Amino acid sequence: MSALEISNLNVWFGDGPDRVDAVKGASFAVAQGESFGLVGESGSGKSTILRAMTGLAPTWSGDITVEGTSLTGAKRDKGFFRTVQMVFQDPYASLHPRHTVDQVLSETLQLHGINDIDTRVETLLEDVGLGRRFRFRYPHQLSGGQRQRVAIARALAGEPDILLLDEPTSALDVSVQAEILNLLTDLRAEHGLTYLMVSHDLAVIAHMCDRLAVMRHGEIIEIMDAATLRAGQPAHEYSQDLLGASTAP
Amino acid sequence: MSLLGVENLWVKFPTRQGVFDAVRGVSFSLGQERLGIVGESGSGKSMTGRAILRLIRNPGIVEADHINLEGKNLLDMSERAMRDVRGKQISMVMQDPKFSLNPVTTVGAQIIEAYRQHNRVSKAEAHKKALEMLEAVSIRDPERVMRAYPHEVSGGMGQRIMIAMMLIPDPKILIADEPTSALDVSVQRQVLNIMDGLVKERGMGLIFISHDLNLVSEFCDRVLIMYSGRIVEVCDADKLHEAKHPYTRGLLDSLPRLDQEETHLSVLNRDPAWSDTESVRG
Numbered sequence: 102m103s104a105l106e107i108s109n110l111n112v113w114f115g116d117g118p119d120r121v122d123a124v125k126g127a128s129f130a131v132a133q134g135e136s137f138g139l140v141g142e143s144g145s146g147k148s149t150i151l152r153a154m155t156g157l158a159p160t161w162s163g164d165i166t167v168e169g170t171s172l173t174g175a176k177r178d179k180g181f182f183r184t185v186q187m188v189f190q191d192p193y194a195s196l197h198p199r200h201t202v203d204q205v206l207s208e209t210l211q212l213h214g215i216n217d218i219d220t221r222v223e224t225l226l227e228d229v230g231l232g233r234r235f236r237f238r239y240p241h242q243l244s245g246g247q248r249q250r251v252a253i254a255r256a257l258a259g260e261p262d263i264l265l266l267d268e269p270t271s272a273l274d275v276s277v278q279a280e281i282l283n284l285l286t287d288l289r290a291e292h293g294l295t296y297l298m299v300s301h302d303l304a305v306i307a308h309m310c311d312r313l314a315v316m317r318h319g320e321i322i323e324i325m326d327a328a329t330l331r332a333g334q335p336a337h338e339y340s341q342d343l344l345g346a347s348t349a350p
Numbered sequence: 351m352s353l354l355g356v357e358n359l360w361v362k363f364p365t366r367q368g369v370f371d372a373v374r375g376v377s378f379s380l381g382q383e384r385l386g387i388v389g390e391s392g393s394g395k396s397m398t399g400r401a402i403l404r405l406i407r408n409p410g411i412v413e414a415d416h417i418n419l420e421g422k423n424l425l426d427m428s429e430r431a432m433r434d435v436r437g438k439q440i441s442m443v444m445q446d447p448k449f450s451l452n453p454v455t456t457v458g459a460q461i462i463e464a465y466r467q468h469n470r471v472s473k474a475e476a477h478k479k480a481l482e483m484l485e486a487v488s489i490r491d492p493e494r495v496m497r498a499y500p501h502e503v504s505g506g507m508g509q510r511i512m513i514a515m516m517l518i519p520d521p522k523i524l525i526a527d528e529p530t531s532a533l534d535v536s537v538q539r540q541v542l543n544i545m546d547g548l549v550k551e552r553g554m555g556l557i558f559i560s561h562d563l564n565l566v567s568e569f570c571d572r573v574l575i576m577y578s579g580r581i582v583e584v585c586d587a588d589k590l591h592e593a594k595h596p597y598t599r600g601l602l603d604s605l606p607r608l609d610q611e612e613t614h615l616s617v618l619n620r621d622p623a624w625s626d627t628e629s630v631r632g
Contacts, residue, residue: 142534142537143534245391274391275390275563275604276390276600276601276604276617276618277390278604279605279606279617279618280617282606283614283615301534301535302606304606304607307606308606308607308611308612309606330608331611333608342536343535343536344608346536346538347608
């Protein structure tokens with residue numbers, strides 16, 4: 102069974118003459134334990150797919166199936182959020198500036214109905230390589246990489262099966278990016294997670310994902326293996342161009 | 351001949367915990383070349399660029415033995431004289447066109463203003479010059495773009511407009527601070543090629559500030575690598591991949607590569623000695 106299945110997904114914003122079709126007829130499936138990438142330029146609709154899944158983009162049609170359960174509309178129940186969690190691009194914007202790390206994680210654990218919050222907060226911090234001395238810090242006392250670790254810990258709080266990663270490292274320096282990508286690789290191995298990762302950086306996607314879809318103007322134009330991308334043999338002309346732009350001088 | 355000489359530049363910010371040194375004793379010279387400055391966030395690369403134009407705001411302090419532009423020390427100039435230097439002799443392209451263009455004025459009016467600031471010409475003449483400049487940065491429909499407001503153009507176009515605006519007074523030196531980080535890879539190349547062509551054609555000096563090592567190694571002639579406010583290494587851009595300093599090596603090795611498959615990326619281990627060694631001359 103696929104962990105995630107999306108078929109003929111359309112997402113649009115506005116209506117009448119102002120209607121913008123952000124995603125048009127997208128279909129793909131992600132197997133249990135797989136890591137799947139979405140690449141494309143800004144405005145190609147890659148993040149919108151994640152937003153439609155999590156209910157942040159309410160106007161969509163088609164089928165989204167998560168571990169066998171079909172989703173409808175924009176409402177998601179508690180069960181969904183215990184299965185699927187999302188990590189956002191900008192760790193500066195996605196953490197509450199006046200909440201300590203402890204408050205952020207405790208509140209999330211409480212929402213998931215988990216007892217034993219005290220020890221869980223410590224294990225979560227340990228899991229993302231922060232350690233207990235970071236527990237009572239505020240976001241402004243952390244570096245960008247440390248903040249992204251807190252955001253990842255928050256996503257892992259409910260022990261989800263699937264993580265949606267929306268450009269998790271594009272706001273970070275390359276040295277910090279390497280640390281976060283290594284952390285994500287280890288977490289996937291330890292917890293048997295499934296990843297759906299959005300990025301504009303082909304090298305990052307090739308490093309992190311088994312398969313990927315290339316998007317342009319809201320449509321998926323090609324789905325391929327990471328090996329095909331590494332070998333420089335995408336079938337579609339646009340994917341070739343994209344690859345050329347990110348490697349050759 | 352060197353266009354710009356910077357000697358022992360410091361940028362300091364007094365804080366409650368004492369004085370924070372963002373740039374610590376940096377010296378380099380710039381000829382008619384493309385000089386790259388790379389480093390992580392917080393390494394002082396942007397502060398160096400801003401300090402040259404004396405754009406560090408209070409309470410920040412700029413100190414240097416000299417910042418010489420063709421023999422004249424910029425630090426001795428009055429604020430009024432500085433205004434003639436900015437734009438006319440040294441201009442700067444910032445990272446994000448969304449924050450650097452005036453949102454309530456048309457693109458055309460802004461470019462014309464930039465030109466008339468330094469040249470006594472009629473409006474009609476400035477208009478003609480602005481159109482030419484927009485064409486030079488490969489904007490297809492310059493008449494329409496002149497009438498457009500910044501929110502009506504795309505990011506890539508906005509950045510090209512910024513470049514047009516910065517080049518229209520014909521400066522001798524262009525400082526570009528992450529000019530393409532807000533753009534898609536495909537547009538990035540296009541903008542860089544345009545900038546490169548113009549810089550070559552006019553024999554300008556370019557300071558290109560970026561965190562992207564690959565981009566800098568392709569695009570520049572010489573590269574300064576900065577770490578905690580100092581220059582740790584200087585090398586020819588095409589030999590960046592043979593760099594020797596462990597910090598530069600660490601940055602290069604932490605990049606994921608398309609031609610190599612590996613389960614873990616190598617992580618930079620910072621040596622406290624890096625920030626204590628004297629700054630290298632660039």
